[in-house]
Amino acid sequence: MNQSDKPDNSERDTPSEVSFETLFSRSYAGLVYFSFQITGDKQEAEDIVQDAFVSYWNRRDEVAADLPAIKGFLYATVRNACLNLHKHQKVIRKFQDQLPADPVEDRIMENEIIRAEVLSEIHNAIESLxxxxxxxxxMSYLDGKKNNEIAEELGVSVNTVKTQKQRAMQLLRQKLTAESFIFLMLL
Structure with a gap:
C-alpha cells in the first residue's frame, strides 16, 4: 500500500506523529473505564492504567509503531493486570491458569473494550466543546445530573442549561460517529 493509499485516520498515527501526551490524553479515560469495569475499584483502575503506560514507555521499542498496536498493547496490559489482581484477591484453584480461556469471557472483554473506546471518544469530544x-x-452526561441540579450548582437558569445542552448536542453530532452519538443519547 502506498503512502498516498493510506486512509487519513488518526488511529493510524505513528508514535513520532502522536506524542506520549496525546496518546495518554486520548486513551487514559477509556482505559480507566475498562479497568474499572473489571476491578470495580476506581483507584485500583487508575493505578493499573498508569502502570500500563509505564510498561508501554519502557517497552515502546518492542511495540509496533502505529496507534492501534499501541492501544492493543495498553488494553492487553490493563486486562492482564486486572485479571492478575482478581487472582491475587481471590482464593484460586492451583491449576486455573492452565484452563483454556472461556469464549464467553472473551466476548465480554471485547464488548468492554468497545464500550471503553466509545466512552473515550465521547469524553474527548466533550472536552473539545x-x-x-x-x-x-x-455534569449531565458523565456525572448523570439533572437539569435543575446543574442550574442550581452553576447558579444559572434551567433554560440556560437546556440551551447549552442543545448546543452541545449539535456540536457533538458533528464530532462523534453515529454509533457513539447514539450511545451518548442513551447515557
Whole structure:
C-alpha cells in the first residue's frame, strides 16, 4: 500500500506523529473505564492504567509503531493486570491458569473494550466543546445530573442549561460517529 493509499485516520498515527501526551490524553479515560469495569475499584483502575503506560514507555521499542498496536498493547496490559489482581484477591484453584480461556469471557472483554473506546471518544469530544457546553455536558452526561441540579450548582437558569445542552448536542453530532452519538443519547 502506498503512502498516498493510506486512509487519513488518526488511529493510524505513528508514535513520532502522536506524542506520549496525546496518546495518554486520548486513551487514559477509556482505559480507566475498562479497568474499572473489571476491578470495580476506581483507584485500583487508575493505578493499573498508569502502570500500563509505564510498561508501554519502557517497552515502546518492542511495540509496533502505529496507534492501534499501541492501544492493543495498553488494553492487553490493563486486562492482564486486572485479571492478575482478581487472582491475587481471590482464593484460586492451583491449576486455573492452565484452563483454556472461556469464549464467553472473551466476548465480554471485547464488548468492554468497545464500550471503553466509545466512552473515550465521547469524553474527548466533550472536552473539545466550548467551556459552557463542556461543563454542562460533563455534569449531565458523565456525572448523570439533572437539569435543575446543574442550574442550581452553576447558579444559572434551567433554560440556560437546556440551551447549552442543545448546543452541545449539535456540536457533538458533528464530532462523534453515529454509533457513539447514539450511545451518548442513551447515557
Amino acid at each position: 466550548p467551556p459552557g457546553c463542556r461543563q454542562i455536558s460533563r
